[in-house]
Amino acid sequence: MIAGADPNVLDIGKRSPLHLAAEAGHHRVVRVILLKGADVDKLTCLSKTPLRLAASKGHTLCVSERLLGRADKDRAGSFLGTTPLVQRGRKQPPRCRQEALTAGADSRRPTLGHYFPFDIAARRGHANILKAFLETGTEVVAADGNGWTALHGAASGIPSLDNRGTIRVLLEAGVNVNAKATCRSLYTPLHLTVDYRVASVGMVGALLEGGADVNARAERDQTPLHVAGGRSNVAAVELLLRCGVDEKLTNDDGDTPADVIGAADHAGHMVDNEADNQRILRMLARAPADMASPRLAGAEPLPPDQGGDRDRKRELQ
Template sequence: MTDRTPSGPSTGELRALRMTAQRLAGFVEAGDAAAVRSAVEGQPHLLATTTERAGQDGWTPLHVAVAHGHAELVDLLLDAGADLEASTEHGRTPLHVALEFAPQLVDPLLARGAEPDGAAAAYLGDRERLAARLDAGESSVHDDAEISLLGFAALGGSIDAVQLLLDRGAHADDGSLRAAAAAGHPEVVRVLLAAGAQVDHRDPDTGRTALHAAVAAGPGGGREEVVGLLLAAGADVEATTSDGASALDIARVAAARDRPGTDGSPTPQDALVDLLEGAPQAG
């Protein structure tokens, strides 16, 4: 006898559906528009199926398309009926995913009707909307969120939003310094350090500090200045990630990878190497 869930499908059918959802997620990650179109046209229910990503369940095909920056697939899935407000088990909508991984898709998602909640307001620097959300009862802290409102404001580079959230009780040392460093926002880095963010605060999963985040993101976009600010604040150049890499290790590998040919020509990454090599070492 085949076991069936109260709603009807057998456990085998549910397992098959899950596997099909995983295959669709693979097509989405690969940017295979033809395969994605065929799958959702043939089985529209797949638009609402979810998979796990980075230890977090509830990712729909739309979440995955946004995370990979596939604008064509985002339009395809939305046109097919994907839910723009679907949320993962941690409450992340496709717009939240765009804020973190694909900023170029934020405006298109808003144009398609995504709800600009507190996270979006913080990222976009919409102080008025953010204040209204906070006044209406939205927490400025969100200790249970994967990324705090302050983290989204740091990613977006909005000093006004960062200051508003700090004034409303957000914790400067919640990982937002890493977000600001990775995004290359020196003014936000200054504000967070002045507000008490610990320069060597580590990500609990990866062991990365703000210095690792800035160097891993590469040169340009204000990151050299960010690295200088972090070093001036006492960042530990010798601190290693969970897999044993220091910021200098990361910079040297990137510089070697980016150096054209074999003539030893310097790369923009070499500027970061020079900064790190010239920093005081831990005693």
């Protein structure tokens, strides 16, 4: 560094040399600038600290140097109030978060949207990050003001994420698999997981393995089978039936799951979903006989395509 140069000089975006070096991952430059007295918590015009920039790019060594420079590891930036611990999701190496956690970063500090790093990690399916939180003493909060647990967050993640690993970590940590939200829906995690047109079989299976109540009641006395059937979700319906759900239970309107098949289709896809709706209707009609069959009782759940093949073969026989 040039002798006498100001380590805190700012460019038009209010970025100091430390911001630029941290974002670029130049950890040796970061060390030199820190020794020259750079402001470790300076905010850019977008309210980003050097630590937040380093964390957002996954620069582990820079994160380590910044912490040695006594940066505020919990300082929030941007209009969302996100901390370095919340940055970057799957693209951030676990070691980056481990550096912050080891230095005492608060995994229960909320963003301005009242989301906690622990709960964000659960929703995004970061099982390894959750393990790191738990290993550093993070307490799993039972539920928020709406009765929403971290398991609700993991279960509500889009099926393509397949959060089964995250769900298992949370269950091992003692999160209540049958906790009901106290907000309007009264959903359990299982209700949330099957509330998709196409569910993640792995996520549903992880909850069932963890002891989820297949006959749990939600708003209007809906069971998970009501919800799955309403979504025309063949795979979820089959999985629930194999686990002993009572297909005759009625909701507040006196409807069984068979009465509400496809009822949650608000996008005008009834024609497209009709084949699956008919398959679900047949599955529910023969459910008692299927469950009594030694071949099917206790069988491993089939992937959705194989389940469909089985139904089509039966129709041809």
